Amino acid sequence: MAVLRGSRFKVDSVIDLAWPVGQLRRMAPTIHLTRPADADLVRAAQDGDQEAFAALHRLHAPMVHGILLAHVPRQEVDDLMQDVFLAAWRRLGELRDRDAFGRWLSVMARNRAHDFHRQKRDDVALTEDCALDPTSEHAAEAAHVLALVKSLPEAYRETLVLRLVEGMTGPEIAARTGLTPGSVRVNLHRGMQLLKAKLGWS
Secondary structure (H helix, E strand, O other), X not given: OOOEEOOEEOOOOHHHHHHHHHOOOOOOOOOOOOOOOHHHHHHHHHOOOHHHHHHHHHHHHHHHHHHHXXXXXXXXXXXXXXXXXXXXXXXXXXXXXXHHHHHHHHHHHHHHHHHHHHHHOOOOOOOOHHXXXXXXXXXXXXXXXXXXXXXXXXXXXXXXXXXXXXXXOHXXXXXXXXXXXXXXXXXXXXXXXXXXHHHOXX
């Protein structure tokens, strides 16, 4: 957990920054990689098992939430998450590689975010402060950090949001998105360096 010292956080690792930014996320079930394999759940869901699809939703909701949060205003994320999972349910029969469900879903989430911006380009303000609880002690600071994260290049932005906001570990990010563990480590390291520079931290 991060420790507040004066007006800045003590940041010794990626985990330290997760506490203030983590206030912005809705509580989600902890992901355990020992749960049933995606392929088994996808197969059952393709056969009409709604409970299997609900299990897939629980496993992948933090990833979808994080990807959307990296691209769209926070107040739009919940509705867009519903769109993504509804589309996934409807199109599940199209998925041939059942082990690739996470990668497939991450592409759908990115596409939905891009569609949102095409539809709302003229009238959507890309600010985060309007949806924050103004009574929260750390709300403004958390919003500032999130805005800086969202200003980073896409690869770093998504990985940092999944780590810092959604609380996913590096291996979980790799397993869910299809990125290699090495790519996740590089993205987190470089992203954190850029974020610290933007915050003026050495």
